[in-house]
Amino acid sequence: MQNQESETENNEIMEKSEKCAIKENNKAFEETQNAQTNKGNVEDMREENIEDLMGNISTQQLIDEVKTEESDVPCDTAFNVRITEEKLNTVCIEWDLLVSAEVYKIEKYHRRYGWQQMAWIGQPPATLENLAENFTYRLRIKAQRFCTEIGLFVDYKVSPDFLVTTLPPLPTTLSLHRAIKKGQQFLVKRILRRRPSLLEYPGPNGYLPLANAIISGEHCVTDVLLSHGASVHIGNPLNGRTPLQLAFYHGRLAVARILLNRKAQLEATDINGMTACHFAVDANQLELLRFALENGGNVNAKDACGWSLLSRAVVMGADVCVLKLLLTHGADAKSTDKLAKTCMDLAKIYKNFIAADFLAKALRPK
Numbered sequence: 001m002q003n004q005e006s007e008t009e010n011n012e013i014m015e016k017s018e019k020c021a022i023k024e025n026n027k028a029f030e031e032t033q034n035a036q037t038n039k040g041n042v043e044d045m046r047e048e049n050i051e052d053l054m055g056n057i058s059t060q061q062l063i064d065e066v067k068t069e070e071s072d073v074p075c076d077t078a079f080n081v082r083i084t085e086e087k088l089n090t091v092c093i094e095w096d097l098l099v100s101a102e103v104y105k106i107e108k109y110h111r112r113y114g115w116q117q118m119a120w121i122g123q124p125p126a127t128l129e130n131l132a133e134n135f136t137y138r139l140r141i142k143a144q145r146f147c148t149e150i151g152l153f154v155d156y157k158v159s160p161d162f163l164v165t166t167l168p169p170l171p172t173t174l175s176l177h178r179a180i181k182k183g184q185q186f187l188v189k190r191i192l193r194r195r196p197s198l199l200e201y202p203g204p205n206g207y208l209p210l211a212n213a214i215i216s217g218e219h220c221v222t223d224v225l226l227s228h229g230a231s232v233h234i235g236n237p238l239n240g241r242t243p244l245q246l247a248f249y250h251g252r253l254a255v256a257r258i259l260l261n262r263k264a265q266l267e268a269t270d271i272n273g274m275t276a277c278h279f280a281v282d283a284n285q286l287e288l289l290r291f292a293l294e295n296g297g298n299v300n301a302k303d304a305c306g307w308s309l310l311s312r313a314v315v316m317g318a319d320v321c322v323l324k325l326l327l328t329h330g331a332d333a334k335s336t337d338k339l340a341k342t343c344m345d346l347a348k349i350y351k352n353f354i355a356a357d358f359l360a361k362a363l364r365p366k
Contacts, residue, residue, distance in 0.1 A: 079141055079159035084125065088133050091164045094125040101143035103153055109138040109161070134168035171195050177203035183218045192228045199230050202237060207246075211235035214246045214255055222255055232264040240270040248288045249279040256288065266297055273304035281312045286322055299329045306337030307346075314347045314355045323358055333363055 078098060085092040095104075106119040106126060118139070119126055131137065140161050144153040171191040176198045179187040191198065202208050210230040213221040226232075235243045244264040247256040256276075260266065267275055274282075277297045280289040289309075293299055302308050307315065310331040313322050327333065333343050341349070344363070347356035 074157065075160055076143075076157045077160060078157075079143075081141065081159055081162050083162075083164055086165060086167060088167050088169060089129065089131050091128045091131060091137075091166060092125055093128070093139075093164065095141060095159065097123060098143045098157060100145055101157070102145045105142040105144055105155070107140050107142065109140075115140070128164075131166050133166050136163055136165040138163055171198065173198055173201045173203055176209055177205075177212060180209055180212050180218060180221050181216055183216070183221060185218070185220045185224050188221055188224050192224070196228060199225065199228060206238050207236050207241075208234060210243050211241070211246050214243055214252055215250060217250065217252065219252075219254060222258075226258065226262065232259050232262045233268070239272075242268050242270070242276070244268070245270065245274070245276045245279045248276040248285060248292065249283045251283065251285050251288060253288060253291060256291065260295065266292060266295065267301065269303075271304075273302070275301045275303075277301060277309055278303055278312055281309050281318055281322060281326075282316050284316075284318050284322060286319070286325065289322065290325060293325070293329045299326060299331045300335065302335075302337075306339075308332065308335050308343075310343050311335070311337060311346055314343050314352055314359075315350050317350075317352055317355075320354060320358050323355060323362075327362055333359055 076098075079095045081093060081095045083091065084094055093106075103120060103122055104124070104126075105117055106121075106128070107115045108118050110116055118128055138161055141159040142155045143157040144155055146152075147154045171194055176188065176191050179191060180203075199209055203212055205212070207215065208230070210222065210225045210232070213225055214235075232243055235241045235246055242264065244256060244259045244266065245268070246252075247259060266277075269275055275298070277289060277292045277299075278301070279285075280292060289297075300308050303312070308331065310323065310326045310333060312318075313326060336342050337346075344356060344359050347353075347359060
C-alpha cells in the first residue's frame, strides 16, 4: 500500500513539472516574437529618419546655395533711386520698377551688425518712418523674386548704395536766447534763417531777442537781429519796455543812435509811465541823457507817480552833473508829484543832502 501511494505522488509531481515547462516555453516564444517585431519597427523608424534627414540636408543645401548666390547679386544702376522728401523723422524715396521684380527690400547699413532690413514693399514709393533726427543713413534696395524650389523670395538685383539725411529739429526760443547771450552772431543767423518767427517770441526772462542782445551788449548780434526785421518798438510785452529804453539804461549809445534812425519813439513809455530819459536818469547815464535831450527829449516828462526827470534824479541819487544838465535844459525844479512833493521835499525825504544843497543854490534868487 505504501508503494502505491508513493508512486501516485511521484506521478502528480511529474505532471506539474511538465505543465510548468510548457508554460515557460510558451512565454519564451512570445517574448521572442515581440522582440523581433520591435526590432523591425525600430529599423523602419531609422529608415524614415534617415530619409527625412537626407531631405532636410538637400533643402538646406538649396538654401545655402541661394544665399551664396544672393551674396553675388550684381549691382544695377537701373533702379535710378530718387529722394523725394526728407523730414525730421521720415524719408520718402522712389525708384524705377524692374522687370521680373516681385517685391523690393530696403536695407540700411549698421557699422556693427552689417546690412539690416528696414522695409519690404511691392512697389515704390516707400516712406521710411521712425528715423533718428539729424542723422545720415546708408541705404540700398534689393529686387526679389519668388523661388519655388525653396519657397522663399531671393535677391537677383541690388541698387548702388545711397545716402539719406533726416532734418535737424527746429530751433527753440531757448536756443536763440543762449546764442544771443554768448554773442554767436553766425549761429543766430542760422537759427533765424531756419525759423524767422523766433524774433516774435520772448526768451526765458520775458524779453524779446533784440532786447536781450541790447542787455548783453552784443552789437554784432543786434545788427543781425535788426537786419532780420526785429521790431524796435517792443522789448518786453509784459512791462512795455522798449529796446530804446533798455539801450539808454545800459549805456548803449551806438545802439540808441541806430534805433532812433529806425524810427524808434523817444517818448514811448512803459507800464510805469517812464520814458527813455527816465531810464537814463535811473542808471546815471549822463551821455545818454545829454543825447536824448539834444534830440528832442522832454525834460519835464513825468512817470506814473508824477516824478519828473529831476525828481527821479533826486530820488535815485544821481550825480550832481546829471542835476546840472537837467536844469541847464530847462527842468522845472518846483514841479510837484501826485503827492504834492517838490524836488526839495523829495531830497529831504530820501536824505539826499547833496541834491538838497545843489537845489537850494540853484533855486536861490540871484
